[in-house]
Amino acid sequence: MTTPLTPPPRKDPLKRTVSPTQPPVIRSRAALGLTAMAAEGRFALQTCAECGAVQYPPRDACSACLSTDLPWWDIAPTGQLLAETTVQTSVKQYFRERTPWRVGSVQLDAGPVVICHLHGDVAANARVRLRLLLDRAGQGVILALPQERTDHMADDPELRLMSSDPHLRRVLITDARHPFAPDLAAALQTAGATLIFAGEPENWLPNPNRSALEAAGAEILPLDVTDTKSVERMAGEIGGKTDILINTARFMRPGGVLARGGTGFARDEMEVNYLGLMRLAQAFGPAMCGRTADGVNSAVAWVNILSVHARTNTPGFGCFNASQAAAFSLSQSLRAEFRGAGLRVMNVFTGPLEEDWYQPLPPPKVTGPALARSVVSGLRDGLEDVWCGDVAKDFEERFCKNPKVLEIELGQEMGE
């Protein structure tokens, strides 16, 4: 059984905050495929299209037949632990600070033997379940876990470092007016977040979410992502204890370019959805990046809730989608900028939500609890890209097949 984490004592103000260090970063281009699969939580390895041999480690030509046609296929995440050792010291600063560190070799049921990190609850010679996870350098690595769930298994030190688990962490939901903010707060409370802050713009207007947020234990604070001073003020107050930031700020109106007549709403969309993200990142990013090695409640993740149409537009919400595309593009820059500190950027892509602005659209639509589940599970799994709901998953599949065909299809759907 894993020793359960306990709430950390209050920070000793006389002690220097530990600077983040990183596990080794350099990978071959082929091995970046592991990272890409881990970013979405898939357990996939190169599988030879000619002879079917599963490859490990990633390579440019098949180890059995030398074919260079090596697509990434999902394979059974199961295997048999062959050997293990516990590293007591290392020349790598990151591991040196975190020893003892358990590693092992596992014979996959799909064929190859892999070198992997080893969860503390895996017994000698046991059958194991494997997961492809992102380490704190943002690179894909394999972790072997016990086949069955064990008590407090998420608190395992190696697993904890590869996840963004909200348990015992402090979370900021940036817009308390988002229709799903109360569901997010409730799910985070259930997941063991110790503090939940909810930013509320324009407290001179009623906020129907207030009582539900307070019932979920959220503390409501003034925060308006369109106001630089407001964002700076709030970062000054809670930037040093924000471990997970979930950006729910969103301005949306229906309509493509011609339906709009003017750029007023588009400007508001860019102010909130794009520049708001930038203001938050400039104000909260540096403090969060400085605290990614700060113990049990270290800063760990930055979450953006984006429309799946950030990737390919539909004219029904054409102008809003353009602002989502801008935010998505910015999130890629942020991800790269945060990577050195080990702060993970997770984008949760959704189809239409079950709320007012999408009211005329037919189901399926994403509900508040479904979005909250995706956010919490994505954090626990340490993901970078999450596809929430049937529409988003279908979109992703079609996008991977042929983005141009998808663009044409989506344009026709909305044109009817």
Add this chain to the structure above:
Amino acid sequence: MTDTLAQFAVEIASGAIRVVDLTHTLDPDFPVIILPPEFGQCARFRMEEISAYDHRGPGWKWHNIHLSEHTGTHFDAPSHWISGREVPNGDVDEISVENFVGPVVVIDCSAGAAKDDDFELTPEIILAWEGQHGRVPTDAWVLMRTDWSKRSGAEYLNMQSDGPHSPGPTPEAIRLLVEDRDIRGFGTETVGTDAGQGAHHTPPYPAHYILHGAGKFGLQCLSGLDQLPPTGAVLIATPLKIKGGTGSPLRVLALVPGGET
């Protein structure tokens, strides 16, 4: 005439004439009028640093600001309303500047507004006021004092599920002021010249509709009207010279005889 202006300067310097500021500070948190969300919305006041004695500009600090013509304490020109769209010289840049300085009277509705959020200025109240202070002068500004400017936050718009609740004039009161008294303009301490529930009058938003249709002006989000006498003060309200502008944020000042409060 030279003597009059010299005397005026002396009296301002001596305090015999007081200069009173009737303007709210432009603040990102100051409420603006809220319309149904599918309509276009009034921009909030926003300010971004261009530089602040730093790498973006080492020796100077300055900001870009972003706001609506109708953000904060502001002036409404006739072209703001559909009824005033054909009024000659109805944009802020076309209005003759004599209109920006002139006499002002204040009708105190603060006691009523304290008891009733939907308090309305009626012809009866105006006639009773005239009984005490004399007829509302032709071409004067008429300000409705409610002490609403002392409210802040959610209390100011006072938004409920059936819309905002704040005091304002009835259509009959505005008709009396515009058609019989021929005033220059009408000003309030609330977010608009109309009551919060003004959409339910005939015509909807009667102050906007009747004032601007007749080429009159509006002032809203005024503050400090409790510092003005009922009669005898002079208002200075000079909108920015915005080409084709339907209104403008502005600094509103009153010149008040000393000794009177």
